[in-house]
Amino acid sequence: MDEVIESGLMHDFDASLSSIEQELSAGAYSMSDVLALPIFKQEDSSLPLDGETKHPPFQYVMCAATSPAVKLHDETLTYLNQGQSYEIRMLDNRKMGDMPEISGKLVKSIIRVVFHDRRLQYTEHQQLEGWKWNRPGDRLLDLDIPMSVGIIDTRTNPSQLNAVEFLWDPAKRTSAFIQVHCISTEFTPRKHGGEKGVPFRIQVDTFKQNENGEYTDHLHSASCQIKVFKPKGADRKQKTDREKMEKRTAHEKEKYQPSYDTTILTECSPWPDTPTAYVNNSPSPAPTFTSSQPSTCSVPDSNSSSPNHQGDGASQASSEQIQPSATTQETQQWLLKNRFSSYTRLFSNFSGADLLKLTKEDLVQICGAADGIRLYNSLKSRSVRPRLTIYVCQEQPRSTALRGQPPAAGGGGENGSGTPYVYHAIYLEEMVASEVARKLALVFDLPFHRISQVYRQGPTGIHVLVSDQMVQNFQDESCFLFSTVKAENNDGIHIILK
DSSP, rough: OOHHHHHHHHHHHHHHHHHHHHHHTTOOOOOOHHTSSSGGGGGOOTTTGGGGGGOOEEEEEEOBBBOOBBBBBBEEEEEEEEOOOEEEEEOOOTTSOOOGTTTTSSSEEEEEEEESSSEEEEEHHHHHHHHHHHHOOOOOOOOOOOHHHEEEEEETTEEEEEEEEEETTTTTEEEEEEEOOGGGGGSSSOOOSSSSOOEEEEEEEEEEETTTOOEEEEEEEEEEEEESSSSTHHHHHHHHHHHHHHSSSSHHTTTTTOOOOEOEEEOOOOSSGGGGGGGGGGOOOOOOOOSSOOOHHHHOOOOOSSSTSSSSSOHHHHHSSSOOTHHHHHHHHHHHTTTTTGGGGTOOOOOOHHHHHHHHHHHHHHHOHHHHHHHHHHHHSOOOOSSSEEEEOOOOOOOOOSSSOOOOOOOOOOTTTSSBOEEEEEEEEEEEEEHHHHHHHHTTTOOOEEEEEEHHHHHOOOOEOOOHHHHOOOTEEEEEEEEEESSSSSSSEEEEEE
């Protein structure tokens, strides 16, 4: 009896294997292809029990080998050649009775190439616009339609150079051949040459029709990590990785996963997370960043008198230097105040502590080289010291003519009425006479356009024209009283430093 039961079980097992092989062969995929996929090696103890395992409705397999230089628990990395066609097999992975609402119907998939690095995701729109400027007329991602099988109604949006979309029938064999035209080093800051390229992601999002016939109901998303090289560069990189692994000891090799002939796209969140972005059958734009709180901060006058551009010599250094305790609203105000208004949306959710944690390399990748370095310097560096500081106090205006003898400067720090003189600090970034006149006009509310000349009272009361050379020979922290007199031949005024 036992022999009969055992024989029956073996027969059922053989029949099951035969059935699986027939299904695979119907889709032109051999059993060796499937067994070579990394999904069969995943043995994470944190995964749910078999009875609770979520069964994805679809599976996407890219026919490109994974790198052998990837550690066991890291995500696979696949190297692609620029412009080469790579097959992505669209597989119906549903069990019997799953999602009957899509049986016999078409679904829509959007394939896009996006950034793997979170810092580059924040600036995706700017990065892609820069690429478009350098490569006019080119696309980051294309479908090789003649080689593709089973795809219907293919579409590309001229404003979305990194996405393609199409309809397909899950019941039929479907393969989309893609071509990635951007290479990883095009988004690397140029420093020394031979830069390490940034990784991308190939992501597939699939949708079904809603009651209005629009493909907006999200069904499944999956992606994989890739790097793109110039033609044949991926083959050389794969060979280099393989040779490096061959030189490792058997113990070291155990820490790395083997290279698989094909790449499984692993499940992920849709891009973006909100399916409403796919309405009207068009690929979604890159994620936008909107400020949660409107900012009403005013931009200071660039012609301020202090080295920190604060006006009237008032010390407000604390407002110039962003603090870790700054709220998101205060951070927005600081960005506006320091001429980073184009990045307020990008950093809308950043507090002062978040912004200060970013490294110089982070900021260069997010904002580009010029603005990234400027933002880093604004965040990290102290205020620039002025080249010269003088202290100035204004006497009561007098109508004395220029050739007359003005009274001597008040002594003892008081004027004739016993009221102490109040001096203002004038900070000069430029050691020129015009800078002295401009700063005096700003601090003491004088009409700058009416200042004809600036003089210094010399020995025996003579008036010496203040030149650039004289300013360069001022002693730091010198004190001056000054008065104004009307010019003789016009409506202007002269300033006399005493």
